[in-house]
Amino acid sequence: EADGNGKELAAAEAALSKINAMLRFNSIFENLYFGLALGAVLLLAAIGLAITFGVMGVINMAHGEMIMLGAYTTYVVQQLMPANPGASLIVSIPAAFLVAGLVGVAIERGIIRHLYGRPLETLLATFGLSLILQQAVRSIFGPLNRSVVTPEWMAGTFEVNPALALTYNRLYIIIFSLLVLAMLALVLKRTLFGLQMRAVTMNRPMASSMGIRTGWVDALTFGLGSGIAGIAGVALSQLTNVGPNMGQSYIIDSFMVVVFGGVGNLWGTLVGAMSLGVVNKILEPWAGAGPFSAN
Numbered sequence: 001e002a003d004g005n006g007k008e009l010a011a012a013e014a015a016l017s018k019i020n021a022m023l024r025f026n027s028i029f030e031n032l033y034f035g036l037a038l039g040a041v042l043l044l045a046a047i048g049l050a051i052t053f054g055v056m057g058v059i060n061m062a063h064g065e066m067i068m069l070g071a072y073t074t075y076v077v078q079q080l081m082p083a084n085p086g087a088s089l090i091v092s093i094p095a096a097f098l099v100a101g102l103v104g105v106a107i108e109r110g111i112i113r114h115l116y117g118r119p120l121e122t123l124l125a126t127f128g129l130s131l132i133l134q135q136a137v138r139s140i141f142g143p144l145n146r147s148v149v150t151p152e153w154m155a156g157t158f159e160v161n162p163a164l165a166l167t168y169n170r171l172y173i174i175i176f177s178l179l180v181l182a183m184l185a186l187v188l189k190r191t192l193f194g195l196q197m198r199a200v201t202m203n204r205p206m207a208s209s210m211g212i213r214t215g216w217v218d219a220l221t222f223g224l225g226s227g228i229a230g231i232a233g234v235a236l237s238q239l240t241n242v243g244p245n246m247g248q249s250y251i252i253d254s255f256m257v258v259v260f261g262g263v264g265n266l267w268g269t270l271v272g273a274m275s276l277g278v279v280n281k282i283l284e285p286w287a288g289a290g291p292f293s294a295n
Contacts, residue, residue: 026164031281037170039277040177041239043270044232045250046257047184048225050269051197053258056218058112059119061127063254064247065134066226069103070096070233071242072137075146086151089234096230104226108219130247137244145241154238173235180231185266187224197221 049063074092081088107129115122154172157165188194199207200217208214236246253276261272 022161026161029160030164030166032278033166033170035278035281036174036274037239037277038280039274040170040174041232041235042250042253042257042277043177043273044180044235045229046254046261046269046273047181047266048228048232049254050225050258050261050266051228052222052225056112056116056221057119058116058222059123059126060112060222060225061123061251062107062130062133063126063226063229064249064251065130066100066104066229066247067233067236067250068133068137068242068244068247069100070230071148071237071246072141072146072233073099073230074234074237075141075148075242078148085149086153089151089154089238092234092237093231096234097227098230100230100233101223101227104229105219105223107226108222112222113215113218134244134248141244143244145243147241148237150238169238173238176235180228181266181270184228188266193217193220 045063045067048066049060052058052060052063073096074089077092077095078085078088081091107126111125111129112122115125150169154169157167158171159165188197196207196212196217197220199210199212200214200221204214207217232250233247236242236250240246257269257272257276260276261268261270
């Protein structure tokens with residue numbers, strides 16, 4: 001009987017050890033998944049910054065407000081299409097790109113082009129502009145956060161094992177960010193605008209002497225970077241509430257990604273964003289909460 005009890009105890013300990021090992025695996029996998037999701041958002045936020053900083057040498061502190069404008073565009077589109085949140089989210093992607101992109105072009109034409117070669121002054125000017133944009137949004141939409149409804153096909157979870165279920169919305173955002181990166185790479189490598197942008201990046205005086213309108217390239221580059229930040233706002237609206245200060249949470253992280261990945265380097269930006277996202281989620285239990293909750 002004692003021998004039977006010993007076997008049962010050993011079997012129970014083996015089962016408990018197996019469960020603990022699975023829980024440790026679940027914890028590691030969950031942190032990795034949430035880290036990649038955060039990295040995907042940082043990637044979308046930082047790509048535009050990498051382009052504008054790389055081509056124009058402009059320190060744009062209002063970049064976070066382009067993210068905010070994209071998120072509020074998503075909210076407005078959903079208010080116009082309340083019966084179909086799925087279609088409104090898809091419509092929001094080009095709408096956010098256009099709104100943030102046009103605001104970016106206006107900023108470049110109105111302010112930035114007068115400050116080239118003076119990075120400290122661009123930093124101060126765009127920081128002041130970020131405060132103006134935040135206050136404008138507060139005046140229009142109010143100071144309270146707004147929530148965006150998640151479509152049915154993005155809601156819910158998928159089960160990896162009985163003790164681990166992961167959300168669909170983060171999976172879609174990871175895939176979406178990689179698609180945006182691939183499309184941007186195609187634009188830069190395969191289009192006339194991309195060729196002109198790379199020419200201006202490498203040698204601005206030579207590009208100008210070859211007939212490239214560098215002012216036009218600067219404006220469109222700034223608009224492209226701002227538009228991609230607007231798309232990041234669409235993604236963020238599915239993870240957190242939309243508010244006037246939401247862009248400020250990501251501007252420092254975006255600069256870190258750009259510096260870590262290499263200015264103007266898209267693949268470096270991808271590696272930097274994903275690395276910082278995963279490290280952020282791994283360190284969260286010791287360092288406190290990050291930009292958005294892992295729940």
